[in-house]
Amino acid sequence: MKISVIGTGYVGLVTGTCLSNLGNDVICVDIDKEKIEKLKKGIPTIYEPGLKELLVKNINNNRLTFSDSLQYGIEKSDIIFIAVGTPESESGEADMKAVWDVAKNIGKYINGYKIIINKSTVPVGSGDEVRKIINKNMNAKKHKFDVVSNPEFLREGSAISDFLSPDRIVIGSDNHNPAKIITRLYEPLNAPIITTDIKSAELIKYASNAFLATKISFVNEIANLCEVAGANVEDVATGMGLDKRIGEKFLNAGIGYGGSCFPKDTIALVSTGKKFGYNLKIVQSAIEVNKIQRKLFFEKISKFFKSRLENKKFGIWGTSFKPNTDDMRESPSVDIIKLFLKENAQINIYDPVAIAETKKIFKNKINYFSNAYDAIVDCDALVIITEWDEFKQVNFSKVKNLLSAPIIFDGRNMYDLNYMKELGFKYISVGRNQVL
């Protein structure tokens, strides 16, 4: 099938690359010319395990091409994926400007029957709006088209494998024929496919993200209670998670969620509720708990040093919002580093892949290191924000020697309490007893 994917960010680039790898002809389109030039040369514009190999392979097979012309992408394809960003707007609603802009262009350049697929995360009712905009912008010669909702559930850091082995594929369509064609497109993945009307599909995406965000905030509240009550959140979470109705995933207590999806999607869902006159109280609480969680972690550090952080030096490990990505959007590290800087503390950071993104935010206000150990030399404490694999089994005697005092604040509960005690660290984590 001839496919174009408009918007080549995390979702669009992964979608386009994987669909071309299944044998489809794919044109990836973006308004960012610089991005397109890099991609044409096989240079990935995001960090995602396995992406580079697939990108280069499919470019060489001539199945994957790139263009900065929406007109070209629209005219040359039968199926058009819209995968542009839908960031949070000032009011909290999803900013749909890019989606509407693509819809306008589709109306302008449509030259035959097309299936338009909304892969971006869009509020309920957006499919209807895309249809209206396309119709409004079409010239006198009317072409037929269908709009389908096909939300994406991939996770950054494992985007390729998530796309190729999804838990489910959701196809929302108000007509049978386009749903059948898109079902066929995904058949090689052998994944469960659920077909719904467009509005339900749109809502499945928001409801799923809001549920997962709520699960994280829930366990974080339990962690906060564990701290004051003297319980251990890991044991509590294990005990809860073994109940099949609850499940063990997303029960890791820590400093909360970040990234390009959960924060904006929870806020957008609450806004959608308001638009329809319904108050989503549980999701609103999950948002609030998440905001507080990073602050509480910082306050623990501040309290430990009796609120005297000025000129103290902290080595931070991990700044991306989660491991295996360089994405810094809404990362807890950003708020935490800002709080440190407000107290005039000195900050050294190390992250395996997100240094360049971190530099864009903090410029010369903090110090950057390309090695985890170099980042903690003479620091008053090590602060762990992102649970990268390479931090799991570090050389603790080296860490102890390099720090000016053996103190670790761990926002992701990476280490065993008894082991830390044995090694002689002061170790403060989340929802567990402090080792002092």
Ligand SMILES: NC(=O)c1ccc[n+]([C@@H]2O[C@H](COP(=O)([O-])OP(=O)(O)OC[C@H]3O[C@@H](n4cnc5c(N)ncnc54)[C@H](O)[C@@H]3O)[C@@H](O)[C@H]2O)c1
């Ligand atoms: N990142 C994720 O993990 C993830 C997962 C599931 C769903 N989503 C959703 O998928 C959508 C895309 O997210 P993303 O993270 O890939 O975004 P992104 O910001 O990484 O990429 C969006 C791309 O769209 C391009 N773009 C913007 N306006 C355009 C226009 N008018 N025409 C052509 N290109 C345009 C931008 O230049 C950019 O390259 C969002 O709705 C997001 O919520 C994201």
